[in-house]
Amino acid sequence: MKFSHLTRTIFTAAAGLALAAAFGGSPADAQKRGGTMTFVVPDEPPSWDGHRETTFALIHPFAPFYSLLIKVNPDNPSSPTDFVCDLCTEFPKPTDGGKNWTFKLRQGVKFHDGTALTAHDVVASYKKIIFPPQGTTSARVAYFTMVESVTAKDNHTVEFKLKYPSGAFIPALATPYNFIYSKAKLDQDIRWYEKNVMGSGPFRFVGREAGAFVKGERNKDFYIKDRPYLDGFEAIFSSKQAVRVQAIRGDRAAIEFRGFPPKSAEDLVKALGKDITVQESPWNCVLLFTPNSKKKPFDDVRVRRALSLAVDRWGGSKSLSQIAIVKPVGGVAYPDHPLAPSKAELEKIAGYWPDINKSRAEARRLLAEAGVPNLKFTLNNRAIDQPYTIVGTWLIDQWRQVGITVEQKMDPTGPFYAKLRGSDFDVSMDFNCQSVINPLLDIGKFLSADKGNESYGGYTDRTLDKMFEDMNRTGDVAEQKKLMLAFEKRVLDEEARSFVTLWWNRIIPHRSYVKGWKVSPSHYLNQDLTHVWLDK
Amino acid sequence: MSAVADVRPEIEVVERPKTGLLLRMLQFSIRNPLGAAGALVIVIMFVMALLADFIAPYDPVANAFDRLHQPPSAENWFGTDQFGRDVFSRIVYGARTALLVGFVSSVVGATIGLVLGVASAYFGGRVDLIFQRVLDIFMAFPLIIMALAVIAIFGTGAQNVIIAITIPFIPRCARVVRSAALSIRELPYIDAARANGFSHSRIILRHMVPNVMAPFLIMITAFVGQAILLEASLSYLGLGVQEPTPAWGLMLQGGAEEYAESAPWIAIFPGIAISLAVFGFSLFGDAVRDELDPKLRSQ
Numbered sequence: 001m002k003f004s005h006l007t008r009t010i011f012t013a014a015a016g017l018a019l020a021a022a023f024g025g026s027p028a029d030a031q032k033r034g035g036t037m038t039f040v041v042p043d044e045p046p047s048w049d050g051h052r053e054t055t056f057a058l059i060h061p062f063a064p065f066y067s068l069l070i071k072v073n074p075d076n077p078s079s080p081t082d083f084v085c086d087l088c089t090e091f092p093k094p095t096d097g098g099k100n101w102t103f104k105l106r107q108g109v110k111f112h113d114g115t116a117l118t119a120h121d122v123v124a125s126y127k128k129i130i131f132p133p134q135g136t137t138s139a140r141v142a143y144f145t146m147v148e149s150v151t152a153k154d155n156h157t158v159e160f161k162l163k164y165p166s167g168a169f170i171p172a173l174a175t176p177y178n179f180i181y182s183k184a185k186l187d188q189d190i191r192w193y194e195k196n197v198m199g200s201g202p203f204r205f206v207g208r209e210a211g212a213f214v215k216g217e218r219n220k221d222f223y224i225k226d227r228p229y230l231d232g233f234e235a236i237f238s239s240k241q242a243v244r245v246q247a248i249r250g251d252r253a254a255i256e257f258r259g260f261p262p263k264s265a266e267d268l269v270k271a272l273g274k275d276i277t278v279q280e281s282p283w284n285c286v287l288l289f290t291p292n293s294k295k296k297p298f299d300d301v302r303v304r305r306a307l308s309l310a311v312d313r314w315g316g317s318k319s320l321s322q323i324a325i326v327k328p329v330g331g332v333a334y335p336d337h338p339l340a341p342s343k344a345e346l347e348k349i350a351g352y353w354p355d356i357n358k359s360r361a362e363a364r365r366l367l368a369e370a371g372v373p374n375l376k377f378t379l380n381n382r383a384i385d386q387p388y389t390i391v392g393t394w395l396i397d398q399w400r401q402v403g404i405t406v407e408q409k410m411d412p413t414g415p416f417y418a419k420l421r422g423s424d425f426d427v428s429m430d431f432n433c434q435s436v437i438n439p440l441l442d443i444g445k446f447l448s449a450d451k452g453n454e455s456y457g458g459y460t461d462r463t464l465d466k467m468f469e470d471m472n473r474t475g476d477v478a479e480q481k482k483l484m485l486a487f488e489k490r491v492l493d494e495e496a497r498s499f500v501t502l503w504w505n506r507i508i509p510h511r512s513y514v515k516g517w518k519v520s521p522s523h524y525l526n527q528d529l530t531h532v533w534l535d536k
Numbered sequence: 537m538s539a540v541a542d543v544r545p546e547i548e549v550v551e552r553p554k555t556g557l558l559l560r561m562l563q564f565s566i567r568n569p570l571g572a573a574g575a576l577v578i579v580i581m582f583v584m585a586l587l588a589d590f591i592a593p594y595d596p597v598a599n600a601f602d603r604l605h606q607p608p609s610a611e612n613w614f615g616t617d618q619f620g621r622d623v624f625s626r627i628v629y630g631a632r633t634a635l636l637v638g639f640v641s642s643v644v645g646a647t648i649g650l651v652l653g654v655a656s657a658y659f660g661g662r663v664d665l666i667f668q669r670v671l672d673i674f675m676a677f678p679l680i681i682m683a684l685a686v687i688a689i690f691g692t693g694a695q696n697v698i699i700a701i702t703i704p705f706i707p708r709c710a711r712v713v714r715s716a717a718l719s720i721r722e723l724p725y726i727d728a729a730r731a732n733g734f735s736h737s738r739i740i741l742r743h744m745v746p747n748v749m750a751p752f753l754i755m756i757t758a759f760v761g762q763a764i765l766l767e768a769s770l771s772y773l774g775l776g777v778q779e780p781t782p783a784w785g786l787m788l789q790g791g792a793e794e795y796a797e798s799a800p801w802i803a804i805f806p807g808i809a810i811s812l813a814v815f816g817f818s819l820f821g822d823a824v825r826d827e828l829d830p831k832l833r834s835q
Contacts, residue, residue, distance in 0.1 A: 245794070396779075397619075400597065
């Protein structure tokens with residue numbers, strides 16, 4: 001097919017416009033090199049190991065130091081199906097009926113210490129994630145239940161063999177926590193990365209001051225030519241939202257990648273006008289509360305169920321969305337997803353009944369029947385105001401209305417996780433924040449304690465585990481939907497394992513000079529800063 | 537038998553005029569008007585704390601999302617906060633937290649300090665030397681740093697806040713009391729008590745402690761104000777009592793910071809409450825010192 005000169009010109013111009021728009025700038029923007037971007041992070045991570053952690057506090061300051069095998073398309077981070085190669089050279093086509101995936105790696109990639117990155121490093125990293133050796137923790141074992149083996153065919157070829165074909169495999173592979181580590185370092189000490197940084201990403205680690213900042217500088221040997229644009233970045237830690245908002249207002253920070261409530265965004269726009277750009281997205285993140293099933297009286301399903309029945313989610317959505325970064329009502333599956341229950345289906349589940357008075361009466365009845373009409377307990381919460389403190393305080397008021405007295409204990413991220421992992425709580429705020437939207441994997445959070453590494457309720461429920469596996473094995477969407485609804489009912493109602501409060505709503509007001517960064521439905525995605533530049 | 541004349545001289549007994557409590561309070565107010573003002577603030581705080589259930593027009597922890605960020609009005613005298621809770625009701629109930637933490641930590645801290653200080657002075661020698669060096673270590677840390685360290689060990693919550701504030705008070709009281717007890721130790725009646733074979737604890741508790749009550753009481757009144765301020769500081773930092781407990785320092789963080797421009801009353805009223813309480817205890821403490829110190833009283 002031949003194109004006329006005019007058609008070619010139009011295509012070229014359109015491609016240029018698309019490219020410019022893709023990186024967040026107007027067509028007139030030309031990417032500028034240089035500058036140090038400062039951003040604020042609401043908390044510090046418990047450790048520096050991406051394979052172990054599940055928090056933005058790790059991703060935001062540390063993702064720029066690492067490469068991934070594949071990642072979401074930074075031009076289209078909202079898509080749950082658009083993935084691009086990072087360390088691989090081209091996206092492979094699976095063989096053996098979808099059970100064999102072979103990735104060719106870039107040549108000449110170097111770690112920041114100058115050593116070459118090979119397929120053995122990729123294999124060692126994925127083995128640590130999928131089959132964590134004794135003494136280590138991987139938060140994403142459940143994502144890779146379909147993987148049988150991962151091997152290096154040669155220095156630049158990695159092969160994944162699956163037990164069964166699964167549409168969940170590629171999204172799992174693209175999880176932004178799957179940092180590629182140096183095999184040599186892992187062989188030296190499998191936990192080396194918990195306290196050290198050494199990757200092959202666009203930025204090199206410069207330093208970290210506890211409670212203050214993490215700094216990175218441009219990796220001059222980065223494998224993508226002319227990237228990154230920035231000379232460096234500085235991630236400043238501040239747990240107080242008011243301080244973070246003021247940091248952006250006073251231009252001491254350009255952006256916070258997690259999200260602010262509507263009021264803060266409005267205030268910033270009012271104060272700074274065109275100097276502030278606001279990006280908004282639904283969020284694949286939900287705040288949960290999880291009773292400790294090992295502890296009395298929460299070993300009684302009636303007590304657990306009463307906790308959920310007391311909560312008015314429909315009313316809470318309207319009221320809390322005014323002051324917190326939460327809004328949509330949903331079950332365990334991402335609300336906008338085809339596998340998620342409809343409103344009518346949801347309203348049949350305990351805790352979602354449209355009549356809150358009836359729901360609370362049932363809660364009181366169950367508590368009385370269980371012999372704890374005046375239940376008292378401590379709510380373990382994370383000392384981050386948005387949305388933890390606010391939702392925690394709201395929950396306490398909800399429970400108060402059925403005669404439950406709750407004291408709230410808040411801890412910074414490290415001790416908070418320590419209590420979750422050590423089952424040292426009565427009821428805890430918990431969360432399920434995922435990256436690529438994929439409910440089939442995202443609900444791995446609710447599996448039995450020995451199956452889901454992020455499952456903190458202390459229960460074993462093989463029926464749930466089987467439903468999860470069946471959902472992932474079947475390719476039939478109708479069957480998946482049926483199983484998902486049964487899964488929702490079992491987790492939230494019949495067995496009352498863990499409960500959804502409200503899903504989050506992501507609003508990112510940032511300095512308008514920050515270009516090349518696009519909001520996505522996850523605050524974990526697209527955070528390596530490779531394409532970010534400052535229009536100053 | 538001749539009568540023996542009673543030659544005992546007549547002793548003129550001058551009776552101290554009996555004065556009622558009200559009259560004495562009036563006299564105190566005239567002598568020390570600032571102290572009286574401080575006492576008034578303290579009395580108001582106590583009334584608020586004791587009768588909070590009757591004074592507060594709303595439940596201090598009940599959310600009311602239809603009344604978010606309401607400015608002060610006839611319905612909500614001090615406005616409402618980010619959860620729609622009545623700020624006035626929370627301040628009234630907050631007096632309970634302030635007084636509970638203030639008094640318990642001050643009394644416990646000062647009492648332990650009293651015993652340690654007197655014992656240190658009484659035994660002297662190596663015991664005194666070791667006690668004082670240990671106290672020096674504790675005194676080397678500013679109050680807030682010491683409290684933060686204790687919170688870091690024990691965790692947050694009202695009970696742990698009381699412990700965190702109590703511990704730094706102990707060496708401060710012990711040091712002051714020791715200096716007063718040192719002079720008492722040298723008095724003859726202490727030697728007499730020793731000569732009579734009284735036990736150490738009897739001498740310390742029955743003969744020395746009552747004689748250092750003046751500095752002890754002064755320290756307590758000074759500590760209460762400091763404790764209220766410290767509790768507010770810890771709560772402001774998110775390390776003190778936790779939501780939804782009504783506490784003045786806690787009311788200054790979170791929504792108060794976020795909405796400082798659009799809803800300043802969320803921060804202003806608890807700020808005023810903390811300032812008044814600390815000011816009140818400080819004035820009253822000064823007045824107590826003036827009353828108990830004979831040198832100052834005669835001026």
